Amino acid sequence: MTHPIRSSIPDELQKAGGKLEGVAREIAQRTGIPEAHIYGVGSFFHLLDRPHQKVRVCTGLSCRLAGADEVLKAASEAGLPVESCSCLAGCDVPPAVLRERRVLPAVQVEDVKRAGGDWQRLRSSSPLVAAPHRKDEHWSGSIGPENADPSQLVFDLRGKPNFTGEAYRKAAEMGPEAFFQQLEDSGLQGRGGAGFPAHIKWKGVFQQQETTRYVVLNADEGEPGTFKDREVMLRRPDLVLEGLAIAARMVGAKEVFLYLRGEFEVPWATMESALRRFVDAGTFGDIQFHFHAGHGAYICGEETALLEALEGKRGMPRLKPPFPVEVGLWGKPTLIHNVETIACIPPIVQRGGSWFRELGKTEPGTKLYCISGHVQRPGTYELPLGIDLDELVEAAGGYLGTLKAFSPGGASSGFLPASERNRPLSFQALGEVGSMLGSAGVVVLNETVDMKWAVMQQLEFFEAESCGQCAPCRIGTYYLRDSLDKHMASQPRTESLRHVADTAWQMNEGSICGLGQAAPLPLTTALRHFPEDFER
Amino acid sequence: MTDRSITVNGHPWQAQEGETILEVAARHGVEIPTLCHDPRLKPAGACRTCLVEIDGWRRLAPACATPVTEGMSIVTENERIDRHRKTLLALYMTDHPQSREESERGAPDQLFDMVARYQAPSDWGVLENKRQGRPDDRNPYIQFNPEACILCARCTRYCDEVESVSAITLAQRGSETTIATVDAESLLDTTCEMCGGCIDVCPTGAMAEKIPLVRGDKPERELEKVRTTCNYCGVGCQMDLNVDPDAREGQGKVVKVTSPPVGTTTNDGNLCVKGRFAYDFIDHPDRLTQPLVRGEDGELHPTTWDDALAKAATGLRGVTERHGPDALGFVSSSRCTMEENFLMQKLSRAVFHTNNVHQCAAT
Ligand SMILES: Cc1cc2nc3c(=O)[nH]c(=O)nc-3n(C[C@H](O)[C@H](O)[C@H](O)COP(=O)(O)O)c2cc1C
Ligand code: SF4
Ligand code: SF4
Ligand code: SF4
Ligand code: FES
Numbered sequence: 001m002t003h004p005i006r007s008s009i010p011d012e013l014q015k016a017g018g019k020l021e022g023v024a025r026e027i028a029q030r031t032g033i034p035e036a037h038i039y040g041v042g043s044f045f046h047l048l049d050r051p052h053q054k055v056r057v058c059t060g061l062s063c064r065l066a067g068a069d070e071v072l073k074a075a076s077e078a079g080l081p082v083e084s085c086s087c088l089a090g091c092d093v094p095p096a097v098l099r100e101r102r103v104l105p106a107v108q109v110e111d112v113k114r115a116g117g118d119w120q121r122l123r124s125s126s127p128l129v130a131a132p133h134r135k136d137e138h139w140s141g142s143i144g145p146e147n148a149d150p151s152q153l154v155f156d157l158r159g160k161p162n163f164t165g166e167a168y169r170k171a172a173e174m175g176p177e178a179f180f181q182q183l184e185d186s187g188l189q190g191r192g193g194a195g196f197p198a199h200i201k202w203k204g205v206f207q208q209q210e211t212t213r214y215v216v217l218n219a220d221e222g223e224p225g226t227f228k229d230r231e232v233m234l235r236r237p238d239l240v241l242e243g244l245a246i247a248a249r250m251v252g253a254k255e256v257f258l259y260l261r262g263e264f265e266v267p268w269a270t271m272e273s274a275l276r277r278f279v280d281a282g283t284f285g286d287i288q289f290h291f292h293a294g295h296g297a298y299i300c301g302e303e304t305a306l307l308e309a310l311e312g313k314r315g316m317p318r319l320k321p322p323f324p325v326e327v328g329l330w331g332k333p334t335l336i337h338n339v340e341t342i343a344c345i346p347p348i349v350q351r352g353g354s355w356f357r358e359l360g361k362t363e364p365g366t367k368l369y370c371i372s373g374h375v376q377r378p379g380t381y382e383l384p385l386g387i388d389l390d391e392l393v394e395a396a397g398g399y400l401g402t403l404k405a406f407s408p409g410g411a412s413s414g415f416l417p418a419s420e421r422n423r424p425l426s427f428q429a430l431g432e433v434g435s436m437l438g439s440a441g442v443v444v445l446n447e448t449v450d451m452k453w454a455v456m457q458q459l460e461f462f463e464a465e466s467c468g469q470c471a472p473c474r475i476g477t478y479y480l481r482d483s484l485d486k487h488m489a490s491q492p493r494t495e496s497l498r499h500v501a502d503t504a505w506q507m508n509e510g511s512i513c514g515l516g517q518a519a520p521l522p523l524t525t526a527l528r529h530f531p532e533d534f535e536r
Numbered sequence: 537m538t539d540r541s542i543t544v545n546g547h548p549w550q551a552q553e554g555e556t557i558l559e560v561a562a563r564h565g566v567e568i569p570t571l572c573h574d575p576r577l578k579p580a581g582a583c584r585t586c587l588v589e590i591d592g593w594r595r596l597a598p599a600c601a602t603p604v605t606e607g608m609s610i611v612t613e614n615e616r617i618d619r620h621r622k623t624l625l626a627l628y629m630t631d632h633p634q635s636r637e638e639s640e641r642g643a644p645d646q647l648f649d650m651v652a653r654y655q656a657p658s659d660w661g662v663l664e665n666k667r668q669g670r671p672d673d674r675n676p677y678i679q680f681n682p683e684a685c686i687l688c689a690r691c692t693r694y695c696d697e698v699e700s701v702s703a704i705t706l707a708q709r710g711s712e713t714t715i716a717t718v719d720a721e722s723l724l725d726t727t728c729e730m731c732g733g734c735i736d737v738c739p740t741g742a743m744a745e746k747i748p749l750v751r752g753d754k755p756e757r758e759l760e761k762v763r764t765t766c767n768y769c770g771v772g773c774q775m776d777l778n779v780d781p782d783a784r785e786g787q788g789k790v791v792k793v794t795s796p797p798v799g800t801t802t803n804d805g806n807l808c809v810k811g812r813f814a815y816d817f818i819d820h821p822d823r824l825t826q827p828l829v830r831g832e833d834g835e836l837h838p839t840t841w842d843d844a845l846a847k848a849a850t851g852l853r854g855v856t857e858r859h860g861p862d863a864l865g866f867v868s869s870s871r872c873t874m875e876e877n878f879l880m881q882k883l884s885r886a887v888f889h890t891n892n893v894h895q896c897a898a899t
Contacts, residue, residue: 021719022719024718024719025718025719028718034696034702034727035718035726035727036702036703036704036705036716036717036718036726036727037702037705038718039705039707039716039717039718039719040705040706040707040716043707043708043709043716044707044708044709049708297709299709314706314709319579319581319598319601463710463711464710465710466709466710466711467709467710467713468687468706468708468709468710468711468712468713469582469687469689469713470582470583470584471582471583471584471624471627471628471686471687472584472624472627474687474710474711474713475627475628475630475631475663475711476627477710477711478631478663478666478710478711479627479630479631479660479661479663482661482663483661499626499660499661502623502626503623503627503660505619505623506620506623506624506626506627509587509595509596509616509620510584510587510596510620510623510624511584512581512582512584
């Protein structure tokens with residue numbers, strides 16, 4: 001099927017080497033798309049806007065705790081074309097470094113020196129990629145827990161991929177109505193951040209009058225502290241692809257779009273070769289799969305921004321309502337899910353909704369928790385939904401130092417004090433304290449961390465990633481970061497933070513999307529729980 | 537159209553399917569502030585000034601972009617909305633020129649009006665502007681002042697949706713978001729048609745007419761507006777001549793043209809490059825203000841209309857007699873109306889018996 005020409009803008013810009021001078025005009029002449037539109041799109045995405053930067057060092061919280069600043073300094077001293085960037089979904093392998101579009105795990109200052117000023121020679125000497133059978137295009141992070149019983153696991157990340165298509169055939173036999181019942185019984189909540197019940201979206205798309213429908217995979221994983229989707233795609237691409245095929249079959253879609261963040265070159269390759277196996281075997285009939293690369297914009301993880309990006313526009317979130325279920329990709333009903341959510345589907349088909357539900361502790365299912373920061377073994381842990389921080393950290397080998405604070409669900413969830421260590425890490429329990437489970441990107445901070453500093457990392461992230469469409473977020477993220485800067489620069493502490501409460505209130509009430517609504521949380525929660533750090 | 541029963545601030549009102557909250561409110565004289573709204577454009581819901589409360593909705597909703605539904609109950613004034621307006625406007629002011637004088641070099645800046653109207657604080661400090669402009673753009677008419685831009689995107693949406701020209705775009709992102717042309721080219725080197733619509737829709741004067749700025753004219757608020765009909769073509773767009781009453785020793789001078797508000801005249805707030813910018817002829821020394829006839833001395837001399845017309849008629853007749861009717865050709869100006877063009881072809885065909893007649897806008 002042909003899609004509107006506009007949707008090719010990002011790919012065209014990438015092919016041309018980025019939004020260099022003259023490129024937008026050249027593409028415009030060839031395609032008939034207005035040149036200003038092409039330029040506007042190119043300038044939105046960092047990988048397209050600044051293509052001459054070949055190396056990017058992640059300056060997310062976990063990577064900074066692990067020496068990202070030194071790596072960045074070494075790289076710029078070595079004359080590499082380098083800049084800092086937002087979270088690369090490699091918080092378990094810090095510091096993560098991007099070489100063009102490839103994430104290199106755990107890059108050390110020595111690695112930078114070894115490259116000798118040539119960015120193309122930059123490699124990671126981490127054991128993750130140094131094993132003889134591995135090259136830097138094949139690596140994956142730590143997973144756990146050890147000795148888990150595979151029958152109690154949904155993803156079984158250690159398990160062998162299954163290309164038989166059994167679950168797809170079983171779902172096809174069941175038919176939509178029966179499957180939706182299983183999905184409802186499973187209690188599956190979206191794993192992308194909002195925890196919205198999956199069955200409502202599936203039924204919603206199924207019931208639309210419009211018969212052209214789409215299924216979209218959200219693999220833009222960019223929430224700082226989160227890397228589970230990467231791990232699922234690297235280890236169990238079969239689950240993701242079969243889940244998508246089942247989704248398409250059940251809601252009556254013929255086309256599936258996979259939106260992977262541009263930095264996911266390695267997972268992309270795994271997913272593509274897995275898809276080839278399914279397609280060669282003709283497992284999913286006439287369902288078509290289209291891969292689409294992101295180009296460096298966290299906001300495109302927000303589902304409607306993602307749809308805009310798929311349509312070849314600037315990734316600015318749409319107003320909701322209407323929701324994608326009714327008005328999605330090119331205005332058609334669209335089912336959009338996170339990688340982890342979709343990967344739950346084949347096991348639910350195979351083993352039933354109530355099996356899935358029973359696996360959870362306080363809420364249904366198991367959950368892929370990402371843990372990084374001050375713990376022994378950062379990684380992705382499949383555990384019952386609703387375990388608490390101590391249980392999670394135990395699976396990850398224990399704390400490094402004394403727990404001071406933690407961020408339970410990515411930067412957007414703010415910070416919680418150690419006293420919340422036994423609160424279930426679940427959608428509801430965290431919602432009750434004004435935080436959220438979000439994408440379950442758990443970051444642990446020990447007593448060595450100054451919360452002002454930790455907050456600053458998160459505020460810088462939101463400021464860099466705001467799409468700029470609405471004033472509360474565009475100005476608010478800038479204003480908060482600037483206020484904290486001034487606060488930190490002044491001794492004795494001045495009144496720089498006096499409008500924080502009002503600004504945060506405005507951002508939450510006035511912003512269009514979740515980015516602006518959540519962006520003040522790191523600061524407001526830290527001010528509430530760690531006031532002494534701001535007085536020092 | 538089916539009716540919808542809704543409640544606004546406790547009043548039971550009827551609305552039509554598809555109407556937005558803003559439209560219903562406007563019809564009943566309920567004030568809701570807007571900055572990014574323009575009835576000619578698809579709602580963007582981006583400036584957030586128009587947020588209202590809807591019963592049963594957790595979040596405030598943009599009145600400009602939310603269609604009413606049966607039974608909807610809406611509140612446009614309460615403590616929450618008041619706090620919203622005040623804190624939003626306070627934030628806007630941190631990223632904006634601090635004084636009216638500084639900002640209002642172009643057109644009136646509605647942000648200041650709104651800050652005053654809702655008594656919003658404007659002392660939250662000042663952020664350094666991160667929006668890039670094109671100070672060297674050599675186009676003669678349009679100047680973009682990034683400092684005053686609030687990114688309502690009316691200009692870009694107007695250029696896309698009304699003009700279908702798409703010469704300008706939102707570029708970059710976050711606090712660096714700005715209005716740009718491809719590769720920061722001069723507007724002259726883009727598809728821009730210099731319609732000036734982007735100036736007209738701008739609520740802050742960030743997009744402004746260059747000439748009055750360069751000349752250092754009075755701010756638009758101090759000019760007198762005189763409604764007239766554009767005489768550049770037969771469409772008959774309504775326009776407002778902006779007159780500086782003190783200029784030319786109190787005789788007054790047209791220093792700017794603006795379009796009447798959207799929805800009030802047939803041109804619906806639109807003008808073209810000629811109507812909006814080509815007003816210089818009014819006081820131009822070369823402008824013809826009376827009939828002239830060339831004398832024996834080869835120079836032009838003022839005369840009466842009767843004399844001038846008689847001379848023209850004699851000349852035209854002379855050509856027909858000497859060389860036949862097809863030696864004549866009649867070309868009328870695109871400034872002529874349909875009726876004038878009709879008369880011109882009558883003159884050509886019926887009086888001088890030639891089909892050599894043309895109008896300069898016909899090709
Ligand atoms: C700022 C922002 C960023 C987001 N980033 C992601 C993301 O990277 N991946 C993702 O799956 N969902 C992300 N989401 C959530 C999506 O909007 C959406 O809720 C999700 O894709 C729905 O899928 P689910 O039902 O499977 O969770 C983000 C939301 C916001 C507001
Ligand atoms: S809240 Fe931020 S990211 Fe979301 S639409 Fe507004 S400016 Fe864009
Ligand atoms: S003058 Fe008209 S065509 Fe040119 S940028 Fe402005 S709106 Fe677009
Ligand atoms: S220049 Fe004016 S119309 Fe354009 S976005 Fe800025 S404030 Fe809005
Ligand atoms: S007028 Fe409604 S959001 Fe701007």
